[in-house]
Amino acid sequence: MDYILNTLRSIRLPARYYSLVVPAIATVIVLTILFNIIDSHINAFVPLPKFLSKSKQRELPKTRGDNILYGGHFFPHREWMVPRHLDKFEKLFLDSYLEYRAFLDRQSRTYADAVKNYKKRYNRSPPPGFDKWFSYAQTKASLVIDDYDSIEESIAPYRNMPQKEFLHRMEELRVYDNVFRIAEYKVIERNELMKGQGLWHLLDWDFFYDLPEGFLMYINTWDEPFVFPQELNRTQKIEFFDLGRKPWWPALLEHCNVWEGRNSKYVRKNDRHDYIATIQDAKEALDLCAHPEYEGMHGFFNAPGSLMVTKQLVPIFSVSKLSVFKDLLLPSAAPWHPEFLGNGGIKDFVGKTKKLYWRGSATGGDNNGDNVLKSHRSRLASISQEHPDLxxxxxxxxxxxxxGLQQQWREFGEPERTDHGAENNFSFLMDMDGHGLSGRYYRLLRSKAVVFKSTAVQQWHDDRMFPWVHYIPIRLGMKELAETVKWFATTERGDEIGRRIAEEADWWSRTGVREDDANVYTYRLFLEYAALFVEPRPN
Known part of the structure; x- marks a missing residue:
């Protein structure tokens, strides 16, 4: 205050003005402090007038204690104040967004924290080489350090297997030509063969040389998973069975009864929401043993085009699986291939046609005259006929x-061909399974549109893709699809939230599910897997 008075005296204002100017300046200072307090706390719930709003850009991860709920990467956060009344879809977005923010904020920043959090999460010390993995993750600017529960879940059955039996089963797999064998650092030497398979050649596996001696792995070269355990007798020899081109659901029920003991690891709640609300809900929705109503909702359940399985528990790496399979999940490099990821002419969210758009072939199952409309892709086309305005x-x-061909022709008429560029004209894009995972998913996330996704497939990124923040989750039955599209397409708040989801998805696709992030995940997976060869376990 003395500084202010001296400054005013230097201007040589008449003395009578001091009694007016000084209180005015003090009032401005107090209001500025007050507005900053409101800015960081109250305004998360009640929006300030625009002329009082600050315009500043923010990037995640935010600092701890930041209470701005709708803070964004691309827009001034004043555009995302929470209204007094929340629609159900706004609440779904907000709740998941807060979970996503907490997810980013809790990741370890130092190696000591990473070790501490690993021990707390898994009740054991990290595997050998964890320090090198952490350095690798830091070099790749990975935002995800601690949350790799999907790896833990897939490795867990093999941790309980006696080491002698584990190694014996690895030897048994040598005679099968439908898996690709990598051993003794030969991955680089056999890279040309890997290119031929088209699945992993984009991934940087230089870290392979840091893994323990004796490391041996088998990679499934098909779209479908392999390991479908139904036999509890561990002494039986490994055999592969053909379950393709016929109803598969009875075999699934047998697995749930024998292997899962009729119980799912997820507890179904009586008051379960009609919508997939959280990332845990999204995982629960993939648990086939918990959802008997899924029968007849997916082409793979009706009659998979091809499906070779072993009923014995054996460690095989695959790029996708259903919950009842015990394959170890690898990222597929296909989504980053220019054939899938390339998309010129991306347009901003504003100004696009407010419809849900999808084009694709009738893959995902063996279609016949009885099951065409039970296929997930054909059912989407049928729903489109019922809601052509949406x-x-x-x-x-x-x-x-x-x-099957005649039935499809009667239902849908002449097939329509189109190019990828057409999707750039629509605000909402649908992503669905084919024979296995969707190769277009990451491209759609980068398209500055809202991605609606319906899937039965588990993938490596499931721990980090947050529903209602990065995509809109749709159940296999798709009963909620039209209503959800309508809200986003026809309401002011739907348009606002939709624009936000489109930007969040674009940012996360370039920050959290990059090729580098897939490599960090793969390195971590290999470390956990390699420990099975060196860590003693009871026989």
Whole structure:
């Protein structure tokens, strides 16, 4: 205050003005402090007038204690104040967004923290080489250090297997030509073969040389998973069975009864929401043993086009799986291939046609005259016919036997062909399974549109893709699809939240599910897997 008075005296104002100017300046200072307090706390719930709003850009991860709920990467956070009344879809977005923020904020920043959090989470010390993995993750600017529960879940059955039996089963796999064997650092030497398979050649596996001696792995070269355990007798020899082109659901029920003991690891709540609300809900929705209503909702359940399985528990790496399979999940490099990721002409969210758009072939199952509309892709096209003002979904190529082809033609008419560029004109894009995982998912996330996703497939990124923040989750039955699209397409708040989701997805696709992030995940997976060869376990 003395500084202010001296400054005013230097200006040589008449003395009578001091009694007016000084209180005015003091008032401005007090109001500025007050508005800053409101800015960081109250305004998270009640929006300030625009002329009092500050315009500043923020990037995640935020600092601890930041209470701005709708803070964004691309827009001034004043555009995202929470209204007094929340629609159900706004609440779904907000709750998941807070969970996402907490997820980013809790990740370890130092190696000591990473070790501490690992021990706390898994009740054991990290595997050998964890320090090198952490350095690698830091070099790749990975935002995810601690949350790799999907790896833990997939490795867990093999931790309980006696080491002698584990090694014996690895030897048994040598005679099968439908798996790709990597041993004794030969991955680089056999890279040309890997290119031929088209699945892993984009991934940087230089860290392979840091793994323990004796490391041996088998990679599934098919789209479908392999390990479908149903036999509790561990002494039986490994055999592969063909379950393709016929109803598969009875075999699934047998697995749930024998292997899972009729109990799912997820507890179904009586008051379960109609919508997939949280990331845990999204995982629960993939648990086939917990959802008997899924029968007839997916082409793979009806009659998979091809499916070779072993009923014995054996460690095989695959790029996707259903919950009842015990394959170890590797990232597929296919989504980063230019054929899938390339998309020129991306347009901003504003100004696009407010419809849900999808084009794709009738893959995902063996279509016949009885099961065409039970296929997930055909059902989407059928829903589109019921809601043409909201959904534009068409099949581009038909597959199946003669009766199946005729049935598809009667239902949908002549197949419509189109190019990838057409999707850039729509605000909402649908992503669905094919024979296995969707190769277009990451491209859609970068398209500055809202991605709606319906899937039965587990993938490596499931621990880090947050529903209602990065995509809109849709159950296999798709009963909620039209209502959800309508809210985003026809309401002011739907448009605002949709724009935000489109930007969050674009940012996360370039920050959290990059090729580098897939490599960090793969390195971590290999460390945990390699420990099975060196850590003593009871026989």
């Amino acid at each position: 959904i534009d979904a068409k099949v581009t190529t038909y597959f199946g036997d003669l009766e």
